[in-house]
Amino acid sequence: MxxxxxxxxxxxxxxxxxxxxxxxxxxxxxxxxxxxxxxxxxxxxxxxxxxxxxxxxxxxxxxxxxxxxxxxxxxxxxxxxxxxxxxxxxxxxxxxxxxxxxxxxxxxxxxxxxxxxxxxxxxxxxxxxxxxxxxxxxxxxYVSPEVVIEECICSICNQDPRTCSHIENHVYNGKICRIVPTKIKPGFGGVVMTQNPKDKRCRMWPFDAKEDSDGKGLTVSNVPILISFRIDDFLD
Known part of the structure; x- marks a missing residue:
């Protein structure tokens, strides 16, 4: 080397x-x-x-x-x-x-x-x-799944991420800061449409929208709901 x-x-x-x-x-x-x-x-x-x-x-x-x-x-x-x-x-x-x-x-x-x-x-x-x-x-x-996370910690300091100084996805001393859920409320709340999603990759596009047969609404296809992404995915 x-x-x-x-x-x-x-x-x-x-x-x-x-x-x-x-x-x-x-x-x-x-x-x-x-x-x-x-x-x-x-x-x-x-x-x-x-x-x-x-x-x-x-x-x-x-x-x-x-x-x-x-x-x-x-x-x-x-x-x-x-x-x-x-x-x-x-x-x-x-x-x-x-x-x-x-x-x-x-x-x-x-x-x-x-x-x-x-x-x-x-x-x-x-x-x-x-x-x-x-x-x-x-x-x-955008679409975003409704998941209620009751408790989570920062992967760098193991503290509540709302009060610690670390920024998610930033690198500290060779480690990537991640928000780690430690307690998730059971059940699935469904999917919501929002302009402020957690992940902007889950976007709805007008060219994927089709008018319903009754003409009363639109159906949007090919919309991702959950994306598996890591900034260090080159290590896979």
């Missing part, structure tokens, strides 16, 4: 090259470079017995970052087409990836010592895509 400092230097160098590739519209190169680094990060975390806890922490941060770069490359590739916003499958795919990227980058960018223009480029790119979708389809309606 190369020295820890050299690995970190290479991570930063590749991160810069990936963003340059995206700016140059060379999305395939950006994705390939990111994928190579994702595999390296996974190896450090799961297979390298000599890796220190600091090395694994850095690998986790960069693994999440490069996974976001992979998805940002795909988003950029799709939206480079002038009429992508009119194609339902592309809109749904971009929306799903957009939520992934937002969660990944929000969790790791504060921990990475990137120049301000790097963070600005990522944020403005995601914001522009989100604006295009909102302009075409509005803010959207």
């Amino acid at each position: 190369k020295s820890f400092k050299k690995i970190v230097k290479l991570f930063y160098k590749t991160a810069s090259r990936c963003l340059q590739n995206i700016q140059d519209m060379d999305y395939s190169s950006a994705s390939k470079k990111a994928n190579v680094k994702i595999k390296q990060c996974k190896m450090i975390i799961t297979s390298d017995e000599n890796a220190s806890s600091e090395a694994k922490y850095v690998a986790l941060i960069f693994g999440i970052y490069f996974r976001g770069i992979e998805e940002l490359s795909e988003i950029s590739s799709i939206v480079s087409s002038m009429d992508w916003i009119t194609r339902p499958k592309d809109v749904q795919r971009v929306w799903f990836l957009l939520q992934n990227c937002i969660e990944r980058f929000e969790s790791v960018l504060p921990a990475l010592n990137f120049p301000k223009d790097v963070r600005f480029f990522i944020e403005i790119t995601l914001r522009d895509v989100s604006t295009q979708i909102e302009t075409a389809y509005g803010k959207g309606m």
